[in-house]
Amino acid sequence: MMEEKLTYEAAKSELTAISKEIENEEISVDELASKVKRASELIEFCQTKLKNTEAEVNKIISRMENPEN
Template sequence: MEEGMTYEKAYNELEQITKEIENEIITVDVLADKVKRASELVEFCREKLRSAELEINKIISNRDPQISAQ
């Protein structure tokens, strides 16, 4: 993924690709490239969400020891 990519940018690009595919704006010739790019963006977004979840859980467990015991 390119440097400086954020979750919001990736999500917006993914949304645009989805609209293009749904509205048949893209040609069959570029469909495979769009699907590949969409797959990369989905994985990037998943990783960002996983990372955020881990960080939030870490913060919560450091603030409240009872939560980390669960």
């Protein structure tokens, strides 16, 4: 369960940071699993948020295009 206050931007920058850390081999094997787990949670959070936002935006846009409905 993600913390409630997490924003998309914050999650994304944390993801980027984790990716960099792993890329630069700054992460020890001990914390690798937990970091990757965190990354997967963040990705899921971001995807969910993105999908929800897209659905909402599409709904608004369709209302915008068909104001009678």
